[in-house]
Amino acid sequence: MLGGELTDRLQLDNDLIPQVEPVEPDLQVLVEDGHRELAAVAGRISVAPIEGAVLAEALDMGWADFEDAVSAAAAKSAGCQLIATRDPRGFKKSACPALAPQEALVAIRRLSRPDTAAP
DSSP: OHHHHHHHHHHHHHHHSOOOOOOOHHHHHHHHHHHHHHHHHGGGOOOOOOOHHHHHHHHHHTOSOHHHHHHHHHHHHHTOSOEEOSOGGGGTTOSSOEEOHHHHHHHHHHHHSTTOOOO
16 A cells, blocks of 8 residues: 555656756757857957946936846946847947847957957
8 A cells, every 4th residue: 555655656746847858959059059159259258347336327327127227337337349138129228239149249250350340
């Protein structure tokens, strides 16, 4: 009797565990390609510091999305040439151009060549 209850409980526990689907090969290649792309331009990427003056500027900007304003103010303060974001539309008023990640990689590659200008 105890063995049957234990087997039933193990089966119930297994039913509660979410099943993970295998990663599609195309998606895996895409992830690997993205890592290679990022590694190729990693020397050109930096994260802008956020300090009190940046936060004050972000507050003064009056944007609806404060996090976007902080990113824009930090990029401006650090002299960044672009912002890589999944939401470039949130940066329409930014002094620094905002690009989707894939577009940012293309722009960074272009900026890495000595004979090209900023986006």
